[in-house]
Amino acid sequence: MPRITSVEVVDVRFPTSLTSDGSDAMNKDGDHSAAYVILHTDDPGLAGHGFTFTIGRGNDLCAAAAAQRGEPLVGRDVDALCADLGGIYRELQSDSQLRWLGPDKGVIHLALAAVMNAVWDLAARRAGVPLWRLLAEMSPEQLVDAADLRYLADVLTPEQAVALLAGQEGGRKQRIEQLEASGYPCYTTSAGWLGYSDAKLRRLCEEAVASGYKHVKLKVGANLADDIRRCGIAREVIGADGNLMIDANQVWEVPQAIEWVRALARFEPLWIEEPTSPDDILGHAAIRKAVAPIGVATGEHGMNRVLFKQLFQAGAIDYCQLDAARLGSVNEVLAVYLLAAKFGVPVCPHAGGVGLCELVQHLAVFDYVAVSGSLDRRVTEYVDHLHEHFVEPCVVRNGAYVLPTAPGYSAEMHRESLATYIYPDGTYWASRALVEPVP
């Protein structure tokens, strides 16, 4: 009967701004970072690892918030915790004083994600299975009890959610076998960061096609002439049958988004991602209507399930890009998958950053196996960087995630990576501070 003995939280930052990896029209110089949580137990072979993702400054705020969020876990019996993953989520989430700082958004919610991601990792390790399988072996009732359905009753009651999951129960085994054979389809964003030169863009697009990808995504929105030229290069390389996605990272007003996307329509993008404020449900609905048949995608900044409920209600998006480290962990992710299935909107999770690919591969597999039962129009993001810091990095082959087999949520980072990149005292940052002012 192991117990949680301590909650360790570290602020780890990778200096990605040096190479423009991850650069886009809104975020020119992000240092991909994690507020990283380790739940230690009195069993030396058992710990839970989780994190939320940020792009640098303020990661310390998320770490401090995660330390507060995680405090009630100390001393808990691991098996009791794992037997009631809905209960512990509700307990941590409902701290009314911290709730005031959201509710369910911003730093305190990112911190809840970090802590509860570690709890889910711990639960899967304790069960000796990868997270996707832990979920795929839960009953509809258990899944619905774990899901955060608060404020969703006008569109999805717990009873309706159970019925939806029960309807897919029969095919779970067969779909698992299918994915074990073929993997879960993904697309690459590594080609199209805004800070890359045309030559680098062309080379990376060519490499993506050669690696088996059918989708390529470009960052747009800083300069229309550049966007036209870059979309032209990408379309030329991927050919008429390839899928081109474009991503504006929230830089536009609603009318401007419509105008700009229409100017890029001749390159036939599959979707325009984050055309405006992530909070603007009605704005996305207006853009979608105006730029059809180009799809509208958003979600990496989708703050919580209430926002997604309304995006679906308003018919605002064609693709839901939920984020595993921004939503309140698996508990809230479950709710969004259930809503998406009810409304028939495909979920194509956001990934990239640091560690997000490692997390979302589990979620996408679970969705296919137990929730939507469909791969139609579904493709999960993949970005090829920072995987070397993970003990069990995700594996992509022929444009598809290979199903993880190690127990847990694939969230554990190497101790050496932490020692190097902990901010500001890790060896990398400390030595950099000797030659230049650290940001």
Add this chain to the structure above:
Amino acid sequence: MPRITSVEVVDVRFPTSLTSDGSDAMNKDGDHSAAYVILHTDDPGLAGHGFTFTIGRGNDLCAAAAAQRGEPLVGRDVDALCADLGGIYRELQSDSQLRWLGPDKGVIHLALAAVMNAVWDLAARRAGVPLWRLLAEMSPEQLVDAADLRYLADVLTPEQAVALLAGQEGGRKQRIEQLEASGYPCYTTSAGWLGYSDAKLRRLCEEAVASGYKHVKLKVGANLADDIRRCGIAREVIGADGNLMIDANQVWEVPQAIEWVRALARFEPLWIEEPTSPDDILGHAAIRKAVAPIGVATGEHGMNRVLFKQLFQAGAIDYCQLDAARLGSVNEVLAVYLLAAKFGVPVCPHAGGVGLCELVQHLAVFDYVAVSGSLDRRVTEYVDHLHEHFVEPCVVRNGAYVLPTAPGYSAEMHRESLATYIYPDGTYWASRALVEPVP
């Protein structure tokens, strides 16, 4: 030419949970708190004071975030800063790494509010006028430049905003004189906290009527039988002509809100406040349709201008209750007042907590003088506690705020109050820690 020499940030908490002041169905034990910012200058007689409001735990996170947000202000020339209040807001707000933690919501946005509230206080002090007058003497073009209109262009362009303000310019002087004579109407929430007994509720309602209030607000949502009994008491005391408002503090699902409010309809509430998640625009629209003619009010947890834009677009609310310490200071408050005027929705600012009354009195006066030009269906919240900690506390007479005359935003707290209630080292908390564990 004074310069800002340092940004001091303190975490100050008042032990209001001991007396159930401020208790409601969601927040049973809040300790009203402020992440409090002082902009020191090299002129010993000049400083800017501002804060955001929280209810206890996590106030340290807001304080830490405010320290980061405020850093770029150190060394700035005060007059240059005050001459471009839109520019400094945009500069602080657009830090892309911190933006990732929102955008424009949660801890980083509360911290932006704290810092920019202090900047506005400084600007009004430097001009030697109360904040409402500083605003009322700005031209339409200056006000629109200061306002945060990003992501609003689909409903309000800067040109439209200038035209709206220009249309009210002629009557400014006369409306100021009118308010100087009569004050700005307010209502009291002090009577109806959920933790109060029936006898205390009755006595406080009687006192409110005797003091000249025409509106009384009760907290509801924990227990329907209790709510029916308490609404009965309040309606009996205030009579058929008095206005009764009810406030559920977000505890209901949408269908439950409709059912519960209908069960209280016989007490003819003027509005139901915060019936469900503050993020649920479409939910509020559905509730409003179902419970009419009872009005729907929300806004104290309204995270940013994009949310308010949609509340207006969707016809979701009858009363807009913006919060001076949750929105990104005067810059974003201006945007919401402009939107509200465009859509014809009255703004009745949220107040209470600690210091919110001091702030919103300025905003309400400015709205009447320069934006809406109307008092129709407008009444500002007033809660009678914690005013003793302010150097220039708000004054309410005959159910109306008396116009402040001292320079600034009325945000300055007494040094002795800070010394007593700074958390956890102030004399109050330190001595309490000697006899019991401090929360």
